Amino acid sequence: MSDINHAPMAHKAGLGSAIRRIESAIAAIPEALPLLALRFAIAVPFFKSGLTKWDGFLTLSNGARYLFTQEFSLHILGSQYPYPAPILMATLAGIGEIVLPILLVLGLGTRFAALGILAMTAVIQLTVPEGWANFHLPWAAMALALAAYGGGQLSLDRLVGLGARKN
Incomplete structure (x- = not known):
């Protein structure tokens, strides 16, 4: 019993x-494996988006031009404002969406590239406020983790001495 x-x-x-x-x-x-996974996870959507902004080397696509001049606006404090210098903003976004993901995948300047992605995510949030739960929040969390912890041992940062471990 x-x-x-x-x-x-x-x-x-x-x-x-x-x-x-x-x-x-x-x-x-x-630790290097989840950091590598985070680097790829955040790089892929930004790189894919960056590819849509170009019709050749530094030739902004008509779609990107249209979106930044006609469709996109910044939603701030309940009001909408057009993008300042929309062609410049489209060009910078396109460059950032190609260069920063490449740096993340390589693990080169990981913390700075992640901060760039985090800043872009903030602007994207202001542009498409309804995307926060499905896209922007996870992107911001991944970018913040990479900014805080770096690229890990499987990164070029580690080889060039930028990958000092944060304690």
């Missing part, structure tokens, strides 16, 4: 042990 009473306790202890083993296995994943 006492075995029956202890069965739930044994089950809980076994479950707790299994959870601890799983947590230990997860904790043993080298």
Whole structure:
């Protein structure tokens, strides 16, 4: 009869042990792997977007020109404002969306590239405020993590001495 009473306790202890083993296995994943995954995860959507802004080397696409001059506006404090210098903004966005993801994938200047992506995400949020939950918040979280922790051991930063570990 006492075995029956202890069965739930044994089950809980076994479950707790299994959870601890799983947590230990997860904790043993080298830090470099999730940082590499974050670098790729944030780079892909920005790079793909950057490709749509160009019709050749430094030739802004008609679509990008149209969006920045006619469609996009900044939503600030309940009002909408046109982009200042829209062609310049489109050009800078296009350059940033190509260069920054490449730097992130390489892990070169990771913290600075991530800050650039974070700043772009803030502007995108002001431009498309309804995108915060599905896109902008995850992008900002990934960029912030990379800005805080750098590219990790699997990065060019590490090779050139920029990948000092943050304690």
